[in-house]
Amino acid sequence: MEELSRRGFMKWGALATSAIAAAPALNAATLQSDKEIKWDAEYDVIVVGSGLSAHVTSIVTAEAGLKTVMIEKMSRLGGNSIISQQDFAVMGSDLQAKSGIKDSVELYMKDFSAAGKGYNDVRHTRRIAENSNRAYEFARDRGVKYGDKLKHLGGHTVARSLQTLGGGGKAVQALHKHYLSKNGEVLKRVKAEEIIKDNAGKVIGLMVKEKYKFDNKLQADDRENTTGKVKYYRAKKAVVFATGGYSRDKEFRTIQNPTLALIKTPSNRGATAGALKSMIKAGATPVQISLTRFSFGIPTEDLKYSMMVDANTAARITNEDSNRQDLSNIILSHMLTTNTKKYPVLIFDAQGFKNSHDPHRMNKFLKKGKIKQFNTLKELATEYKLPVDKLLEEADTYNKSIAAKKDDKFKKDYSKLNGAAVQKAPYYAIHAAPGLSYTQGGVQVTTKHEVLNIDSNKPIDGLYAVGEATGGVHGFSRITSGSIPDCMTSGIIAGESIVKS
């Protein structure tokens, strides 16, 4: 087209631009005009999600008389919250007072920050510490039942973790019942697709899909799923994203960290990154998206008593005396570099098993078959398909180095072993399979849980985020029983901010 003049180019350019502008709203991050939209439903507050954070936020706004709706893209409510055991770290609870346990905001923050390793925003750590007891009483007063004994969990200086009776299932059910009694509405199979703003940049509603049918067989449901009918919901006061994490979004988590292609996850099917992407597209600031919090099963303190070997070569991989996070990262990158999908095997001998800090849990695993018991290493090798000779050789080397009090290979501190080695039958083994059920990353929020804009660093008017959907709260790793206080305190504070606004 040598004859394309400037005029011609402008003409084509203009046509092309208007064609793009006329393209359906799906291609634009946000629509710009309130007047053009025909709303299918109107609410004061739309809460996206139906887990713990969502319920707490919705209860606060519903109790204040605001017309609140929780929208859940799945046909099953509760997200990961109903699967979670919901151990709940509380500072200054009545149970601590009863047991004479001295706790403080500073101590609580210290423990959380030790896990966070400085990646955590201490303003949020303080928010959790200062409001955890208020959250406990909030939930208890609305039907959630707690045990009368505190748990002293790993990483906490004092016993402060409450036991939720019936786990997350019962807790969410109780809160749900309460929510409905306050005229709260809930819609299943409604997925938030796009955030809608007005010309001034204020969030005024959502473009959703009703009768959405999540397809577990799709590789990337958020992108590939074509079910559902587009509708527009008006949010007169606020939209709150309580959309949890993305531990089950294999594509997204692998982009952030390729080793995460290899993890297992017990998370609910809906834990994908679609909501996070919607917020980012609306201008939210993503924080620490590649950070992950692994779970293992075996108590962290017991790992050092084991010998961990590669599933193919039966050779030791690393210093087993480590925390779950670091060990998991090492395991995963080792699997990636050796191009295997088989998890390493952790081996305890009789003494190592006996040394466990949580014998009750270890025995439970044994009964359930997660830990297997063997009379000889040969049987163990056969069961786990390890090369027998190599395993015996490695065990021998390991034992010898323990006797010599020197680990040439990995510099493990053998003085901590308390007699554990790979010598005394029976032997116990378990796959070292890092499990991922929590993603610390998310969007940046103020202490009022307003979502901050990535350019202006100011709150996006009308947009809030709570719970696991936020980022930078826990940091490098999340302390055990630390998610529940985060979910609850964020829900209460966000709800109150909305009511006051």
Place this chain on the structure above:
Amino acid sequence: MKTYNIPILLLLLMGGVILLVLNVNEPKTYVMDVNSNSKYPIKSYHQELQLECKNCHGEGSEEDYEELEDEQCLTCHKSKEYLAQRISFMEKDKTSPHNSYHDGTTLSCYECHHSHEKSVNMCADCHNVETWMKPIK
């Protein structure tokens, strides 16, 4: 007694027995009329009842058929609480899918049960169910 009375009596007896036999309401094993709509096959337990498309999808043309809501399944299957009660023996070990530890009785039928394709056991997503659940038909 005349001698020919005996055979008459026997004949009468035989006749009586034959009448009895014919009257007996023995269940016949019958060949099932399969609703052989191969694009949307239905499960054997619905086939046995010889259900037709309209029994579930209502009157209307087939093109307009939509997936059922839970409430429609429950017009025959009563209620979620009733379904939980029928397998309450599983609650002892907290393994009942109809009154589960995580969801109570709130699950949608479709989490597991599919009418026109293979059913899926949602619990098996995370749990090793072999010892405490049969495959869902």
Place this chain on the structure above:
Amino acid sequence: MKKTIIIVCIGIVIGLLVSLGTYKGVKETAGDKFCILCHSMEPMVEVYKEDVHGGNNALGIKAKCVSCHLPQDTLMNYLYVKAKNGAVEVAITAFGKPENINWYKKRAHRKSFVYDSGCLSCHTNILEQTDAENPKQLEMHKHYESKLLTNKKLSCVSCHISSGHESLRNKLNELKPEYKPVMNVIDGGGH
């Protein structure tokens, strides 16, 4: 003449005694007290007692075991099946191993031992109803009726699976559990 009269009178007395005896016999072997003489029937009778058909209703009305489990259409039918079943059941109980009976499997053939004539002998107008709380009931009963004169009859218990013995499966599980649950852990899913 006198001899004939005496023979006839004796005949009448014997006839009356026999028929009274038969009547009594048939009647007494019709109730739950008799059926429960066989130990294997205990779970069935226990759940029956909790069932609306077993007296657990506002009026205390009970359906007898035979009301449902023997044909109620003709007397000959009734007696024939009663005698046949009786003989077979006694034989199994006396000479067989009733404790090995798989009741779960038996429940799958409920059509062969629960008679529609039984249900209909009490629920006489159920098929003629034009009004019902659940419209599905009317639709399904019409469906049932449409198949009656074909060789593909449905049975009341095709749908009404546990009528009379609600919760039987739960009760059977108390005695012979279907599963031996090994408490298990989450194995991570692998996704």
